[in-house]
Amino acid sequence: MEANNKDINLIVHRGTHEIGGSCIELSTNNSRIIIDAGEQLPSTDKNLKKSTVALPNIQGVFKQDNLDQKIKGALISHSHMDHYGLLNNLHNDIPIFISKASQEFINLSYLFTPSEVKIDSCTNFESGKTFCVGDFTITPFLIDHSAFDSYMFLIEVGKKRILYSGDFRTHGRKSKILNKHFKKIGNQIDLLLLEGTTIDRPSKVLQTEADIEQEIVQTIQKNNTITLVCFASQNIDRIVSFYKASIRTNKLFVIDFYIAHVLNIAKEYAKIPYPSKIYKNIRVYYPYYLAKRISEQGHQKLLYKFKHYKITKDEIARNCDKIVMVIRPSVLLDLKKIDNLDGASLIYSMWEGYLNTPSMQKLKNYADSKKMKFSKIHTSGHADVESLKIFINKINPKVIVPIHTNSPEKFITLGGNIKILSDGEQFKI
Ligand SMILES: [Zn+2]
Ligand SMILES: [Zn+2]
Incomplete structure (x- = not known):
């Protein structure tokens, strides 16, 4: 045929x-x-x-x-x-x-x-x-x-x-x-x-990623202490929006070492910021459970890759007013060990549906107990x-x-x- x-x-x-x-x-x-x-x-x-x-x-x-x-x-x-x-x-x-x-x-x-x-x-x-x-x-x-x-x-x-x-x-x-x-x-x-x-x-025209970046900038500027942000870890467009907003507001952009590795892959395919001497305002923290998981799997190399850009919990606490920090439900234990998070700004920047998951609710309850200002900034x-x-x-x-x-x-x-x-x-x- x-x-x-x-x-x-x-x-x-x-x-x-x-x-x-x-x-x-x-x-x-x-x-x-x-x-x-x-x-x-x-x-x-x-x-x-x-x-x-x-x-x-x-x-x-x-x-x-x-x-x-x-x-x-x-x-x-x-x-x-x-x-x-x-x-x-x-x-x-x-x-x-x-x-x-x-x-x-x-x-x-x-x-x-x-x-x-x-x-x-x-x-x-x-x-x-x-x-x-x-x-x-x-x-x-x-x-x-x-x-x-x-x-x-x-x-x-x-x-x-x-x-x-x-x-x-x-x-x-x-x-x-x-x-x-x-x-x-x-x-x-x-x-x-x-x-x-x-x-x-x-039916409405959706916000562009650039609109989102602008809204993030305004939200960061409204608060004079740390801004915590929560988004899907592999959403590169969104990471870039938060990175750019951090630059525009003169803040350090603090990411965990998982996101550091995400950026490290993406940078091979596009011009993407990543923890390095070139992008000095990006710093990396090591959440307890994530570090434990990776070290138990025997992937110590992944732990040490960004050690030169590490930021400690004490440094974060001391520089709260200068930081935009990426968080996720599994870092709750780490957050509890950082002083000065009261009254922080928390930006939720992902699909609404995940907000109802038990782990996200725990994080939200913690934020409420710390009187954090909660806002949703997201586009589909x-x-x-x-x-x-x-x-x-x-x-x-x-x-x-x-x-x-x-x-x-x-x-x-x-x-x-x-x-x-x-x-x-x-x-x-
Ligand atoms: Zn998809
Ligand atoms: Zn899909």
Whole structure:
């Protein structure tokens, strides 16, 4: 059979009516590929606790099944758990395709967080460079998202062309990159898998990362003592916003050694500040539990890497009015040992849902007991409705399949030919 006569089957195994846990399959007669293998996000409902990893119903892919020889590979769009968290459950023989930075961030999470996913062998792709997996020709495109080095995929079989948006936004520090890709992709797209995380949120233009930086500056200036900040440790855009705000307000930017390692990876791929002689206002502290974890694993090298930029608890206490300090729930013990935190400013700068987790509540209770001034400054990692409309207009796809959304029915408001699928449903392209 000629390649351009091949039928392509799409199955969204998970994500048609859900944010997170993304898992998509494309197949021809002789090739199957998996696009993202994500774990479900924690429920925002305090009473619902996720006990085990739920696997979507896919034949011949997971370790407990016999491997289907038609499975040619798994593509991972970015280093968020809801896109890679199931990798450990995949057969070891399935080739993994992922960017080098994403691989490094996932492996860093393995060392520093409870994540159990580690990627030893894989093929690294690069933006704009086409590669083949079975019948599929794939071109990844770097996009703007809250995970560093995130990608969308153009997937072609013969003349058929599918675009998977991945998770993206247009209000971060790479806001202009999408327009360049649109020119390369053109508008002959048979099917667009489009994320719609924000589609059911009140319609408003989202703050840009630059707006966030400005708001942080104002919040720091309002207070004459230490500013504590809490954000997702691998959200590089946000780290940069806090770093820039610290520079603008003449403060030391105090990070823990996990974030120091995050920056140390990111700096290989972009101009990113990191603890060094060049970026003198960045100092590094060593939280007790994190240091214990890393030293028990035998990774002393990771502990000592930034020792020249270390700041002690005493130094922090003595210089409270000159410091912006990154914290997380696991550093509560360390915070309790730092004097002079009364009346501090605490900026919460991540997804609202995490605020309800027991560990975050403990941190918040401690902050309340110290009469800290609490503020939320955050912007989404996902495109607003206006950006989704522009995306559709530029690409003008024949069919749009909603994904990574709680409300696929709201896609109707975006225009275009919307096809709402159910998880596990087959769709011929
Ligand atoms: Zn996601
Ligand atoms: Zn994401």
